[in-house]
Amino acid sequence: MKSFFVAAAALCSFATAAPASPFEMMAPPPAGTQFYSLQAKSSATAVNNQWVSLKTGSTAYTLASAQTAAAKFFTNQYKPTGTYAFHNADDTRQVALQGADGVLLYAVDITNPSTTSIPSGQLMEWATFTIDNNNLGVKDGSTLTNRTFVAVRGSDGGYGLALYDGASNTTQNITPITLSIVKIRMPGPTTTLLIEGTFEELTDELAQYIDNLKKSQNDESSNVQAECAQLLQENKKDDVLKKLVMGSQALNQAPEKEFIAAYNLLIHLVRQSPNVGMFLPRICNHLTAPITSSPANGAGLALSILSTIFNTLSPTNDMRYNVLLTILRVIRSSSNFDTLRPQLKQLDQWLEAWEMEEDDSRKLYLAVSDVAAEAGEDEQAYTYLIRALRTIPSDEASSQEARELSLRALKSALDHPNHYDFQDLTDLDSIQALRNSDPIYFQLLEIFNSDLLEDFNDFKDEHDGWIEQSGLDASALNRKMRLLTLASLAASTGQTRSLPYAQIAKELQIPASDIEMWVIDVIRAGLVEGKLSQLNQTFLIHRSTYRVFGENQWREVASRLDMWRNSLVGVLQVIQSEKARFVQDKEEEAKQVDQKIEGLQRGQGQGPRKGKPRAMIDDDMD
Incomplete structure (x- = not known):
C-alpha cells in the first residue's frame, strides 16, 4: 500500500x-x-x-x-x-x-x-x-x-x-x-481531492499516524487504530470518522513537511460521508489551536488547510460561511491582513451565493472589521463596521447590540484623522436612535456633522471633562473641528469665492501667523481647493465641500443654475442677434450683386451705337 x-x-x-x-x-x-x-x-x-x-x-x-x-x-x-x-x-x-x-x-x-x-x-x-x-x-x-x-x-x-x-x-x-x-481560457478551480487508496486503507494509515503522534507526546493510551478497525468491521464509517476527527488535534504536532498531507487526507476521508457538515466544524476548530510543530509558520499552515476545506465545498454551500469565519480568526491571531485583503471583493458575492440572513452577514462584516482593526487598518475596519450597521433592521435600531455598534462606529469616525464626512453615520437608523439613548454622543455628532468651532467649544464648556472620560482624543477633535469650520467658511463664500484672512483667524480662533498653515492643511485634507493671496490677504476658493446638503444648499444650487441659465440666455441672444445680422448682411450683399448683374445685362441689350451709312460721293460727279 x-x-x-x-x-x-x-x-x-x-x-x-x-x-x-x-x-x-x-x-x-x-x-x-x-x-x-x-x-x-x-x-x-x-x-x-x-x-x-x-x-x-x-x-x-x-x-x-x-x-x-x-x-x-x-x-x-x-x-x-x-x-x-x-x-x-x-x-x-x-x-x-x-x-x-x-x-x-x-x-x-x-x-x-x-x-x-x-x-x-x-x-x-x-x-x-x-x-x-x-x-x-x-x-x-x-x-x-x-x-x-x-x-x-x-x-x-x-x-x-x-x-x-x-x-x-x-x-x-x-x-x-x-x-x-x-x-x-483557464477553467475554474476544481473541488476534488485525488488520493490513492480505499477508505479502509487510508483510515487505517491515518489512525496509525495519529496514534504515533500521541505516543510521541507520552500519550501511551491512544488506540485510535484499533478502535477504527473494530468500527470498520461493523461498517460504521461515520463513527470511524468521529474517532479520527476527535483525535485529529494531534495533527497540530505533526512535522511541518507532513502537516498538510495529513490534514488533506483527513478532509478526503470526511468528504466520503453524507454528513460532512458534522465533522468540518471540529476540524476547523482544531486549526485555530496553536500548531506546536511550527510556531513560526503555524498560521500559514492552518490557513492552507482551511483554504482547501473552503475550496472543496461547492460555491453555494453555506458551510463555506463557517469556514470563512474560522479563517478570519486565524488571520486575526496572526495579524496577517494582507492575506485577507484580496478576498474582500468576494464577500458580497459569497453571501449572495450562500443566501445568508442579515444577522449572519453582520457577523461576517464585524469579523472582517475586527481583523482589520487588529492589523491597524482603521479605514477598512470602519468601512466594514458601517456595513454591519446597515444590516440592522429599523425595528431593532434601539437594541443593545445596535447601540454598542453605533457608539463604536461614532467613536471611530470622530477619532479617525482623515474622516470628515459624517453623513454615512447620520443616515443610519441605529445612529439616530442614539438621540434618545445617548444624547450627548448624538449632540457631538451633530456638531461635527454641520456646526462650527464655536459650537464645539460651547459643547466642551457644557460637558466639561466628558470628552476625556469617553476616551476620545481631545486634541484630534479640536484639529478636525477647525478644519471642518474652515471648510464651511469656504463653502459659504457664495459668488465672491474669497475668504479674508481676518475672518479665518476669527472663526478658527488662531493667531494670524497660523492662517496659512491651516489653509494648507484643509487643502491637503481634500476639503477645499484654492490658493492664497498674500498680497490681498485672502484665500481664493476654487472648490469647496459642503458638509451637509440641505435646503440652503439646494437654494444655492438653484440660484447658480438660474445664473447659469440667464448667462446662457444672454449668450443665445447674442448668437441669434449675430446670426440675424449675418443673414441680413448676406442678403444685402446678394442684392448688390444682383443689381450689378442687372445693370451689366441692361447695358449689353442696347449694344454699341451705329451711324447711318453715308452715300458715296463720286468725286467725278458734279
Missing part, C-alpha cells in the same frame, strides 16, 4: 505550482477573466516555441516544451505607469524579476510582494511589464536600450528565464528570446 505521505504531491487537484500563500485559492479571478501563456520565440531551435512554466515546489520560472505545462497568467494594469502585473492563478501571486545585480534578473513567483519582502542583497521588481504587439516587455525607468529576455542554460540542461541588461558580461550561457503573449 502506498503511503499517503509519499503521494502528498498529488493530494489535491488545485494545489498550486509554487509554495502556496495560505488562503490564496479563495480569490480566483472572476468568471470570464482572460488568461495568457508566455511562449518563447528565438532563432535557436533549443528554446524556440518553449512555454514559460513553473515546476511543483519551485519559485523560479523555467521553459518547457509541452503547452500543458505552461503557467497561466492574468493581468492587472497599474495605471500611473501604464505597466502590468502578471498574476499566476490568483491575484495574490505574480511574476517578479529578481537578481543580485542588474545584469540578469530572473523571473520568479512571489506572493503579496512588498518592499519588506525583498531578500537581503537582492534587486526585485514587479508590475513593471508592458504589452506591445502581443510581446512582453519591461518598463522600469531603466535607460538601457538593449535589454532582452533570455533563456539561461542550467547545469541540468534545462532553461531558466531572465531579463538581461544587454550591456554587461556574464558567465551564464544565455540565449536571447522574445516572449510572445498567447491568449488562453
Whole structure:
C-alpha cells in the first residue's frame, strides 16, 4: 500500500505550482477573466516555441516544451505607469524579476510582494511589464536600450528565464528570446481531492499516524487504530470518522513537511460521508489551536488547510460561511491582513451565493472589521463596521447590540484623522436612535456633522471633562473641528469665492501667523481647493465641500443654475442677434450683386451705337 505521505504531491487537484500563500485559492479571478501563456520565440531551435512554466515546489520560472505545462497568467494594469502585473492563478501571486545585480534578473513567483519582502542583497521588481504587439516587455525607468529576455542554460540542461541588461558580461550561457503573449481560457478551480487508496486503507494509515503522534507526546493510551478497525468491521464509517476527527488535534504536532498531507487526507476521508457538515466544524476548530510543530509558520499552515476545506465545498454551500469565519480568526491571531485583503471583493458575492440572513452577514462584516482593526487598518475596519450597521433592521435600531455598534462606529469616525464626512453615520437608523439613548454622543455628532468651532467649544464648556472620560482624543477633535469650520467658511463664500484672512483667524480662533498653515492643511485634507493671496490677504476658493446638503444648499444650487441659465440666455441672444445680422448682411450683399448683374445685362441689350451709312460721293460727279 502506498503511503499517503509519499503521494502528498498529488493530494489535491488545485494545489498550486509554487509554495502556496495560505488562503490564496479563495480569490480566483472572476468568471470570464482572460488568461495568457508566455511562449518563447528565438532563432535557436533549443528554446524556440518553449512555454514559460513553473515546476511543483519551485519559485523560479523555467521553459518547457509541452503547452500543458505552461503557467497561466492574468493581468492587472497599474495605471500611473501604464505597466502590468502578471498574476499566476490568483491575484495574490505574480511574476517578479529578481537578481543580485542588474545584469540578469530572473523571473520568479512571489506572493503579496512588498518592499519588506525583498531578500537581503537582492534587486526585485514587479508590475513593471508592458504589452506591445502581443510581446512582453519591461518598463522600469531603466535607460538601457538593449535589454532582452533570455533563456539561461542550467547545469541540468534545462532553461531558466531572465531579463538581461544587454550591456554587461556574464558567465551564464544565455540565449536571447522574445516572449510572445498567447491568449488562453483557464477553467475554474476544481473541488476534488485525488488520493490513492480505499477508505479502509487510508483510515487505517491515518489512525496509525495519529496514534504515533500521541505516543510521541507520552500519550501511551491512544488506540485510535484499533478502535477504527473494530468500527470498520461493523461498517460504521461515520463513527470511524468521529474517532479520527476527535483525535485529529494531534495533527497540530505533526512535522511541518507532513502537516498538510495529513490534514488533506483527513478532509478526503470526511468528504466520503453524507454528513460532512458534522465533522468540518471540529476540524476547523482544531486549526485555530496553536500548531506546536511550527510556531513560526503555524498560521500559514492552518490557513492552507482551511483554504482547501473552503475550496472543496461547492460555491453555494453555506458551510463555506463557517469556514470563512474560522479563517478570519486565524488571520486575526496572526495579524496577517494582507492575506485577507484580496478576498474582500468576494464577500458580497459569497453571501449572495450562500443566501445568508442579515444577522449572519453582520457577523461576517464585524469579523472582517475586527481583523482589520487588529492589523491597524482603521479605514477598512470602519468601512466594514458601517456595513454591519446597515444590516440592522429599523425595528431593532434601539437594541443593545445596535447601540454598542453605533457608539463604536461614532467613536471611530470622530477619532479617525482623515474622516470628515459624517453623513454615512447620520443616515443610519441605529445612529439616530442614539438621540434618545445617548444624547450627548448624538449632540457631538451633530456638531461635527454641520456646526462650527464655536459650537464645539460651547459643547466642551457644557460637558466639561466628558470628552476625556469617553476616551476620545481631545486634541484630534479640536484639529478636525477647525478644519471642518474652515471648510464651511469656504463653502459659504457664495459668488465672491474669497475668504479674508481676518475672518479665518476669527472663526478658527488662531493667531494670524497660523492662517496659512491651516489653509494648507484643509487643502491637503481634500476639503477645499484654492490658493492664497498674500498680497490681498485672502484665500481664493476654487472648490469647496459642503458638509451637509440641505435646503440652503439646494437654494444655492438653484440660484447658480438660474445664473447659469440667464448667462446662457444672454449668450443665445447674442448668437441669434449675430446670426440675424449675418443673414441680413448676406442678403444685402446678394442684392448688390444682383443689381450689378442687372445693370451689366441692361447695358449689353442696347449694344454699341451705329451711324447711318453715308452715300458715296463720286468725286467725278458734279
